[in-house]
Amino acid sequence: MGLLQQVFGNGARHCQVSLPTFDDVQAAAQRLAGVAHRTPVLQSSTLNRQLGAEVFFKCENFQRMGAFKFRGAFNALSQFTPAQRLAGVVTYSSGNHAQAIALSAQILGMPATIVMPHDAAPLKLAATLGYGANVVHYDRYQEDAQAIAQDFCAREGQVFIPPFDHADVLSGQGTAAMELLQDTGPLDSLWVCLGGGGLLSGSLLAAKALSPHCAVFGVEPEAGNDVQQSLAKGERVRIPTPVTIADGAQSPQVGAITFEIIRRHVTAVHTVSDAQLVDCMRWYAERMKWVVEPTGCLSLAALLQAAPALRGQRIGVIISGGNIDSQRLSQLLNS
Ligand SMILES: *Cc1c(COP(=O)(O)O)cnc(C)c1O
Numbered sequence: 001m002g003l004l005q006q007v008f009g010n011g012a013r014h015c016q017v018s019l020p021t022f023d024d025v026q027a028a029a030q031r032l033a034g035v036a037h038r039t040p041v042l043q044s045s046t047l048n049r050q051l052g053a054e055v056f057f058k059c060e061n062f063q064r065m066g067a068f069k070f071r072g073a074f075n076a077l078s079q080f081t082p083a084q085r086l087a088g089v090v091t092y093s094s095g096n097h098a099q100a101i102a103l104s105a106q107i108l109g110m111p112a113t114i115v116m117p118h119d120a121a122p123l124k125l126a127a128t129l130g131y132g133a134n135v136v137h138y139d140r141y142q143e144d145a146q147a148i149a150q151d152f153c154a155r156e157g158q159v160f161i162p163p164f165d166h167a168d169v170l171s172g173q174g175t176a177a178m179e180l181l182q183d184t185g186p187l188d189s190l191w192v193c194l195g196g197g198g199l200l201s202g203s204l205l206a207a208k209a210l211s212p213h214c215a216v217f218g219v220e221p222e223a224g225n226d227v228q229q230s231l232a233k234g235e236r237v238r239i240p241t242p243v244t245i246a247d248g249a250q251s252p253q254v255g256a257i258t259f260e261i262i263r264r265h266v267t268a269v270h271t272v273s274d275a276q277l278v279d280c281m282r283w284y285a286e287r288m289k290w291v292v293e294p295t296g297c298l299s300l301a302a303l304l305q306a307a308p309a310l311r312g313q314r315i316g317v318i319i320s321g322g323n324i325d326s327q328r329l330s331q332l333l334n335s
Contacts, residue, residue, distance in 0.1 A: 019167075019257065019260055019261060020167040020170060020171045020205065020257075020261075021205060022174075022205045022206060022208065022209035022210075024167065024168075024171035024174075024205070025171050025174035025175055025178055025202060025205050025206050025209075026178070027171070028071070028072075028075040028168070028171045028172040028174065028175050029175045029178060029179075031074065031075050031078045031079075031172075032071055032074060032075060032172065032175055035074055035107065036063065036064060036070055036071055036074065036175070037062065037063055037064055038179055039058060039059045039060055039062045039063050039176070039179070040059050040062065041056050041057065041058055041059070041179075041180055041183045041184060042056075042057050042059055042288075043055060043056060043057065044057075044287065044288060046287065047287075051307050051310065051311070052311040052312065053307070053310050053311055053312060053313045053314070053315055054313070054314045054315065055303070055315045055316075055317055056180065056183075056184045056187070056314070056315065056316050056317065057317050057319055058176055058177070058179070058180040058316065058317065058318045058319065059290070059319050060176055060296075060318060060319055060320050060321060061290060061291065061292050061293070061296055061319050061320075061321055061322025062322070063176075063321075064103065065096070065099040065100055065103045065127065065131075065323075066096070066099070066127075066293075066321055066322050066323040067096040067099075067100070067248075067293075067296075067320060067321030067322070067323060068173055068176045068199055068318070068320050068321065069096045069097045069099070069100035069163075069173075069321070070100045070103060070104065071172040071173055071175050071176060072097075072100070072164075072166075072168070072169035072170065072171070072172035072173045072198055072202070073097065073100035073101045073103075073104040073161065073169070073172070074100070074104040074107070074108075074172065075168050075169070075171060075172030075175075076104075076161045076166060076168035076169050076172065077089060077101070077104045077105060077108055077110065077161065078104075078108060079168060080108075080110070080159065084159050085108065085109070085110045086110070087111075087156070087157045087158045087159065088105065088110045088111030088112055088113065088158045088159075089101055089105055089110060089111075089112050089113070089158060089159050089160075089161050090112075090113045090114075090115070090149050090150075090152045090153050090156075090158045090159070090160050090161075091112075091113075091114055091115070091149055091160065091161050091162065091163065092114070092115035092116070092138075092145035092146055092148065092149040092162075092163070093114060093115075093116060093145075093163050095116075095120055095121055095124035095128075095247060095248065095323065096124065096248055096321055096323060097163035097164075098114040098116055098120075098124065098128045098133070098135075099124060099127045099128050099131065099323070101114060101133070101161060102114060102127075102128045102131035102132065102133035103131045105131075105132075105133065106131045106132050106133075111134070111158075112131075112132070112133040112134065113133065113134045113135075113136060113149075113152055113158065114128055114133045114134070114135050114136070115136045115137075115138055115145050115148045115149045115152075116128065116135050116136070116137060116138070117137070117138060117139070117140035117145070118137040118138065118139060118140075119140065121247065121323070121324070121325060121328065122325055123323060123324070123325035124323055127323075136148065136152075140241060140250075141241055146162070162255075163196060163198065163251075164195065164196030164197055164198030164199075164251070164255050164258055165196060165197075165198070165255025165256060165257050165258055166198075166255075166257070167257060169198050170197075170198045170199075170201045170202045170205075170255075170257065170258055170261070171202060171205070172202070173198045173199045173201075173202035173203070174201075174202025174203055174204075174205045174206045175202070175206075176199070176202075176203070176318060177190065177192070177202065177203035177206040177207055177316070177318065178206040178210065180316050180318070181206060181207065181210040181211050181214075181316070182210070184314065184316065185211075186210070186211040186213065186214060186314075187207075187211050187214045187313075187314045187315060187316045188213075188214060188215065188310075188313035188314050188315060189214060189215040189216070189217065189267075189310065189313055189315050189316070190203060190207055190211075190214050190215070190216045190217070190315070190316040190317075190318070191217050191219060191299035191300070191302055191303045191315070191316065191317045191318065192216065192217065192218050192219065192299055192318050192320075193218075193219055193248070193249065193295055193296060193298040193299050193318060193320040194218035194219055194220045194227055194249060194269065194298065195220070195246075195248055195249035195250070195251045195295070196251040196253075196254055196255050196258060197218070197227065197254045197255050197258030197259060197261075197262055198255070198258055199318065199320060200216075200218040200258070200262055200266065201255075201257070201258040201261035201262055203216060203318065204216055204261055204262065204264075204265040204266060205261065205265075207265075208265055214316075215267040216265065216266055216267050217266070217267055217268055217269065217270055217302060217306075218262065218266055218268075218269040218270070219269070219270050219271070219272060219298040219299050219301065219302040220249055220269060220270075220271055220298065221242060221244040221246040221249050221271065221272065221273075221274070221277075221298065222244075222271040222272060222273045222274075223242040223243055223244040223274070224239060224241075224242025224244055224246075224249060224250060224251075224252075225239075225269075225271045226238070226239045226242075226251075226252065226253055226254060227254045227259075227262065227269050228269045228271060230254055230259060230263075231262075231263060231266070231269060234263075236253055236254055236256065236259050237253070238252050238253040239252050239253070240252065244274055244294075245274045245277060245278070245294040245332065246274070246277060246294045246295040246297075246298060247293075247294065247295060248293065248294075248295030248296075248320065248321065249295050249298065270302040270305065270306070271302075272298060272301035272302050272305065274294070276297075276301040276304075276305070277294045277297040277298065277301055278294070278297075278332050278333070278335060279301070280292070280297035280300045280301045280304070281293075281294060281297050281329075281332060281333065282333050283300075284297070284300075284319075285329075285333060290319070290322070291322045291324065291329065292319055292321075292322050293321050293322055293323050293324040294324070294332070295320060295321065296319045296320045296321045296322060297319075298320075299317045299318055299319065299320070300317055300319070303315065303317055
């Protein structure tokens with residue numbers, strides 16, 4: 001089955017397969033200019049000394065709404081036609097994509113409906129409501145959020161923007177790695193948090209263009225290694241919703257478009273345990289004075305695991321987000 005057939009069904013049989021490219025990432029960067037923050041690239045001299053390497057952190061925990069997801073959401077919504085803006089946007093998300101869509105819709109003056117799990121982090125729910133979105137709840141272990149969201153679109157004419165498997169979304173996400181590489185110049189390796197693959201596939205487009213010899217690693221939770229399994233099998237594997245503290249990487253299946261880009265360009269996918277994520281959260285909090293959510297710790301956790309092989313390297317680490325409420329943060333740090 002061809003890619004577009006997988007994505008859009010048999011109706012797309014005669015369409016040309018066209019994956020997004022670095023041009024789309026650059027176009028996204030222009031739409032985001034003056035709207036998204038150009039987040040800082042920071043270093044720890046202590047860590048550099050310990051690893052015998054140079055590590056550059058791209059701090060998307062300091063992005064608007066607290067995660068890189070603002071980039072993809074705003075890039076997608078800013079391209080709506082006037083009629084689409086009037087009807088508004090629908091999506092599903094366990095958190096950060098919801099906030100990203102809600103904030104982008106508010107900036108662009110369009111209505112947003114978000115299908116969210118009833119057990120979503122309270123801070124993420126409150127933020128989504130705070131940006132003026134309409135929230136519809138579902139059970140993440142029982143119901144299909146995408147089906148609920150698409151049902152809304154069918155009935156009310158809104159446009160569905162998925163959290164990762166969309167050309168405009170992943171092109172927007174790629175602007176974070178693009179900015180990092182613009183600031184650092186070529187890198188030897190780049191470590192990227194991985195859920196449905198929007199951030200990783202966008203990062204791959206940027207790295208391939210700006211630092212073609214850079215090894216790019218995706219990092220997913222041990223409990224949910226569906227991308228690792230998918231690469232081994234050569235096709236997308238669906239797993240039960242993984243139980244992990246990395247709530248931004250609980251997607252049961254990688255996207256069709258994102259997987260196509262990942263399988264062509266990724267160096268490898270690594271996994272880390274929840275305990276390793278907590279160790280990294282503690283290190284970020286104590287040493288760097290940064291709040292990083294568990295999913296945002298995936299990249300550093302895998303880098304530390306691989307560190308002996310990385311001596312002498314110039315290394316990029318994307319910190320994907322910082323949204324965690326204080327109660328959960330203290331609970332995990334004291335665990
Ligand atoms: C969504 C998210 C991820 C995973 O991104 P994908 O594009 O789904 O792979 C990682 N970290 C954070 C903080 C996120 O919100």
